[in-house]
Amino acid sequence: MFAHGECHQDLNYLVRSGNGQNGNSQVCLDKVTGRFLCTELIHQNGLQRESKARLTNAAVHRTNSDGILQLNCSSKRQKSRGLQGFCRKKIPLDTSLSTGAVPSSPGLQIPSNNRSYRQCKGTGSTHKTQTFDWRRFLRKSRAPNEESNRGQPLVSDSLKDRNQNSTWSPDSLPAIKHSSNCVRRPSPSVKSIAHTIMSEEATSASDKKYQLSQDARTINQTQNARTTLTPLAAVSCKETTSKIDSIPLTKKVSRVIQVDGVSYKVTMEPPARTSKRQSPVIKKINLNGTGPLENGTLGGSTCSRSASGQVDRLSNLSVSVGNTPSLRGDPTAWDNERNEKSTSIDLCANDVVDPKLDDALDHAALRLRGLIGQLDSDQACPADVLRHNLEYAISVLESRHIKDVSRAETNSFEDEMSTHLNGETPVPPEIKRWLLQTFSNSKADVRSKRDTEKRSLRSVVHAVQAGMFVERIFRKNVESTNNLPPVVIEKLKLGDEWTFDVFDLEEVSDGNSLKYVYFHLLSKYDLIRKFKIPQKSLWSYCHKLQQGYRRHNNRYHNPIHAADVAQTLNCMLIQSGFVHWLSDQEIFSMITAAVVHDLEHTGTTNNFHTNTRSNLAQLYNDRSVLENHHISSAFRLMQEDDCNIMSGMNTDDYQECRALMIDMVLATDMSQHFGQIQKMKSALSHPETLEKSRAMCLMIHSADINHPSKPWHLHHKWTERLVVEFFEQGDRERELNLPISPLCDRHTTMVAQSQIGFIDYVIEPTFNILFDMYKNVNGQVIHDHILATRSGSASGSRGQPGSTAARSSAADDVLKRRFSDCSSYSSAITNRAEILRSTNEGRKRCFAYMEHNRTQWQRKNEIEREHNLFGNDSFTKAPQFTPDPLPTFNITPSNGTVTTSQQPTVTSQTTKDRTIDSNDVMEPT
Numbered sequence: 006m007f008a009h010g011e012c013h014q015d016l017n018y019l020v021r022s023g024n025g026q027n028g029n030s031q032v033c034l035d036k037v038t039g040r041f042l043c044t045e046l047i048h049q050n051g052l053q054r055e056s057k058a059r060l061t062n063a064a065v066h067r068t069n070s071d072g073i074l075q076l077n078c079s080s081k082r083q084k085s086r087g088l089q090g091f092c093r094k095k096i097p098l099d100t101s102l103s104t105g106a107v108p109s110s111p112g113l114q115i116p117s118n119n120r121s122y123r124q125c126k127g128t129g130s131t132h133k134t135q136t137f138d139w140r141r142f143l144r145k146s147r148a149p150n151e152e153s154n155r156g157q158p159l160v161s162d163s164l165k166d167r168n169q170n171s172t173w174s175p176d177s178l179p180a181i182k183h184s185s186n187c188v189r190r191p192s193p194s195v196k197s198i199a200h201t202i203m204s205e206e207a208t209s210a211s212d213k214k215y216q217l218s219q220d221a222r223t224i225n226q227t228q229n230a231r232t233t234l235t236p237l238a239a240v241s242c243k244e245t246t247s248k249i250d251s252i253p254l255t256k257k258v259s260r261v262i263q264v265d266g267v268s269y270k271v272t273m274e275p276p277a278r279t280s281k282r283q284s285p286v287i288k289k290i291n292l293n294g295t296g297p298l299e300n301g302t303l304g305g306s307t308c309s310r311s312a313s314g315q316v317d318r319l320s321n322l323s324v325s326v327g328n329t330p331s332l333r334g335d336p337t338a339w340d341n342e343r344n345e346k347s348t349s350i351d352l353c354a355n356d357v358v359d360p361k362l363d364d365a366l367d368h369a370a371l372r373l374r375g376l377i378g379q380l381d382s383d384q385a386c387p388a389d390v391l392r393h394n395l396e397y398a399i400s401v402l403e404s405r406h407i408k409d410v411s412r413a414e415t416n417s418f419e420d421e422m423s424t425h426l427n428g429e430t431p432v433p434p435e436i437k438r439w440l441l442q443t444f445s446n447s448k449a450d451v452r453s454k455r456d457t458e459k460r461s462l463r464s465v466v467h468a469v470q471a472g473m474f475v476e477r478i479f480r481k482n483v484e485s486t487n488n489l490p491p492v493v494i495e496k497l498k499l500g501d502e503w504t505f506d507v508f509d510l511e512e513v514s515d516g517n518s519l520k521y522v523y524f525h526l527l528s529k530y531d532l533i534r535k536f537k538i539p540q541k542s543l544w545s546y547c548h549k550l551q552q553g554y555r556r557h558n559n560r561y562h563n564p565i566h567a568a569d570v571a572q573t574l575n576c577m578l579i580q581s582g583f584v585h586w587l588s589d590q591e592i593f594s595m596i597t598a599a600v601v602h603d604l605e606h607t608g609t610t611n612n613f614h615t616n617t618r619s620n621l622a623q624l625y626n627d628r629s630v631l632e633n634h635h636i637s638s639a640f641r642l643m644q645e646d647d648c649n650i651m652s653g654m655n656t657d658d659y660q661e662c663r664a665l666m667i668d669m670v671l672a673t674d675m676s677q678h679f680g681q682i683q684k685m686k687s688a689l690s691h692p693e694t695l696e697k698s699r700a701m702c703l704m705i706h707s708a709d710i711n712h713p714s715k716p717w718h719l720h721h722k723w724t725e726r727l728v729v730e731f732f733e734q735g736d737r738e739r740e741l742n743l744p745i746s747p748l749c750d751r752h753t754t755m756v757a758q759s760q761i762g763f764i765d766y767v768i769e770p771t772f773n774i775l776f777d778m779y780k781n782v783n784g785q786v787i788h789d790h791i792l793a794t795r796s797g798s799a800s801g802s803r804g805q806p807g808s809t810a811a812r813s814s815a816a817d818d819v820l821k822r823r824f825s826d827c828s829s830y831s832s833a834i835t836n837r838a839e840i841l842r843s844t845n846e847g848r849k850r851c852f853a854y855m856e857h858n859r860t861q862w863q864r865k866n867e868i869e870r871e872h873n874l875f876g877n878d879s880f881t882k883a884p885q886f887t888p889d890p891l892p893t894f895n896i897t898p899s900n901g902t903v904t905t906s907q908q909p910t911v912t913s914q915t916t917k918d919r920t921i922d923s924n925d926v927m928e929p930t
């Protein structure tokens with residue numbers, strides 16, 4: 006029998022009973038065994054005797070404002086004697102005695118250098134005791150998102166009511182004290198859970214439950230045991246099994262404890278296998294569980310519903326592990342299973358899963374687990390194996406990151422754009438609206454790529470093919486029989502120039518600029534011969550194309566625009582050196598896509614089609630309405646008599662070209678603009694992810710909006726034509742009582758200002774990324790050659806096969822050999838240095854024109870403001886405007902440096918010997 010307040014030597018925690026049902030009784034908790042013991046003086050038949058009951062089912066039931074803990078005790082012996090419930094005591098806490106599971110006990114393993122722990126440790130305690138602010142500790146050690154959940158309702162109404170009804174308050178419990186005299190528990194067990202709840206300053210059931218989970222996790226970690234917590238129906242304690250006290254755990258044991266009337270079944274399982282590994286995965290605990298209670302985890306423990314009818318009450322205590330389905334259930338089991346699996350992986354083996362594949366994440370994780378396993382078991386892990394596996398993990402993570410970024414950033418870029426437009430530079434609302442409406446579309450359908458063949462830019466095969474095809478470029482097209490008009494040929498001599506004037510060609514060719522540009526380009530790249538394009542079909546196709554473009558009499562979207570885009574694309578191919586790395590099919594697809602990309606344009610925008618519910622909008626479900634129509638018309642046209650320019654192609658070529666053309670034309674939908682730019686940006690940060698088709702789409706998109714980067718007279722002409730078309734749409738919208746689209750109201754639109762916005766927010770970023778892409782590809786090309794050389798011709802040919810010098814010298818040989826055969830082709834692009842120079846030059850030139858155009862618009866903007874000019878008046882009624890002289894370029898060939906000046910000396914970027922004579926291109930009869 007224990008004296009009042011006495012600490013029995015076997016009992017490290019003592020809670021004295023108060024006014025128990027049967028008078029004096031004491032409930033003690035044996036710190037070593039974790040058992041509650043109840044000793045009582047029982048009065049029976051006039052006799053008083055001491056009863057020592059092992060309370061196999063004792064748990065904190067309730068506390069009240071008096072600091073009373075109500076224990077629910079029902080020992081087997083008591084049950085057998087019909088005394089169940091007998092020990093439901095109200096026991097005043099004796100504050101002079103230690104009652105709490107204090108964090109400094111060894112089992113809890115809170116490192117003393119844990120910052121949260123240090124901050125929470127009371128400083129005012131005596132040298133023998135220390136107080137610990139658990140709540141603060143928990144708050145600090147919670148993950149941020151868990152912390153943020155704390156603002157959310159945590160406890161269901163019914164639970165809150167219950168808590169409110171009870172008179173419990175945090176102040177009613179004594180501060181947790183740990184007597185350093187007390188024997189330290191060898192390891193925490195379920196009793197620590199009960200103790201923690203008894204002593205913890207938790208104010209809500211959720212806090213307690215959280216604490217519970219913390220302790221359960223601690224047990225998991227320290228004993229490598231699996232501890233599961235199962236909420237049960239309140240007060241139902243019958244499922245208890247005994248013997249939870251054996252430490253270390255050798256078999257599965259469970260016990261029920263209660264928190265605020267909610268019972269939890271605590272099950273502890275011995276470790277699945279002896280390993281020093283701790284669970285590396287600490288799951289997020291969502292204390293805000295608002296959904297229905299499902300099996301999930303509580304920290305490192307499993308919490309499952311076991312009693313129907315408890316759902317509502319328990320639902321707000323539910324804890325889930327986030328939304329990873331595979332992690333649902335018991336995380337420790339998952340962990341063990343994964344560790345087990347990792348042992349079967351040979352860490353030295355090179356047969357890794359391709360980092361870009363989805364399975365790679367899993368594979369990398371297993372490898373990392375394998376490494377940890379080796380470290381845990383003190384097995385020597387060679388540094389190179391460690392490095393090999395870590396590098397692999399890095400590549401997998403980075404691959405995934407790129408994927409995620411490109412997926413996520415499409416939208417975030419639009420947000421960024423929106424923020425940008427709202428930022429320092431004042432962008433007039435209408436221009437902002439137009440930019441956002443026209444160039445972004447979060448709902449846009451992201452067309453899935455034909456992923457069977459990722460069109461990597463580094464296809465050595467293609468590079469070699471390119472070398473051969475360059476050879477063919479200037480081979481005479483003997484199959485052509487008719488000459489083009491000499492004046493047209495003369496104009497087309499400048500067809501590789503950035504400054505090429507397509508309006509001139511239109512004029513000299515009697516309105517056939519599109520036909521001649523297309524024919525010229527197909528002949529130039531020897532595609533007529535290669536794809537057996539019937540001459541007759543080609544001419545009639547061209548003829549019908551031009552007709553299609555003229556169907557709606559558009560001032561801007563007409564065959565001249567198509568010719569301009571095709572010619573500009575040709576410049577880009579040459580300037581970037583891309584022409585060497587694209588296959589015949591790709592070149593054909595690009596040129597043809599450029600030529601057809603606006604076929605049968607209606608002179609109105611996609612938004613107009615959607616708003617007017619046009620037939621095309623119905624046909625294409627409001628998605629890239631015009632672009633779908635353009636490419637569809639192009640292929641339908643080929644079905645007509647004598648128009649099938651692709652009839653000579655084999656099926657594979659046809660399918661490849663068709664798919665590429667569809668991709669490219671759809672990519673000219675301006676609502677894809679921001680997404681496209683952003684994706685390219687991400688791809689460039691990891692060049693190995695850059696797909697050829699993406700590069701091709703960007704090129705055609707850039708060519709489509711090229712004119713602000715061309716000389717002022719061209720850009721100004723295009724702008725004038727465009728606004729006429731815009732204003733005509735605005736007039737129709739006005740007639741139809743529809744809201745007038747941005748930049749389409751001839752009475753309010755300030756053209757100059759809108760063009761400055763277009764250059765700043767659309768053109769400049771697009772051309773920046775375009776030139777970055779060129780640079781990237783140019784660098785990579787050399788890399789490919791070195792790779793090719795390593796595995797091919799270079800090996801052993803000369804010098805030391807493995808030496809860097811030998812490899813790069815051999816690579817140069819390969820380059821030279823490839824291009825020396827086609828000496829008639831421009832010397833400017835026969836090696837990497839020249840390609841870089843040409844690209845650099847192109848960038849400077851584009852940006853110089855862009856800057857010049859911006860300045861002109863700024864000047865015009867002032868005039869517009871001064872004279873209050875809107876819409877077309879900006880062109881027709883503005884006072885005389887003399888533009889500044891065009892920038893000129895002094896090019897330093899060695900490093901590609903281009904400086905701009907106002908001197909009239911323009912160094913032509915035309916490649917000298919790429920001339921066309923009347924034998925090269927022929928006109929049909």
Ligand SMILES: Nc1nc2c(ncn2[C@@H]2O[C@@H]3COP(=O)(O)O[C@H]3[C@H]2O)c(=O)[nH]1
Binds near residue numbers: 603673748759
């Ligand atoms: N505001 C503005 N829009 C342009 C300019 N140039 C081209 N665009 C738009 O960009 C679009 C590109 O695709 P389209 O050729 O179909 O139609 C074009 C126009 O809608 C320009 O100079 N200013």
Ligand SMILES: [Zn+2]
Binds near residue numbers: 566602709
């Ligand atoms: Zn266009």
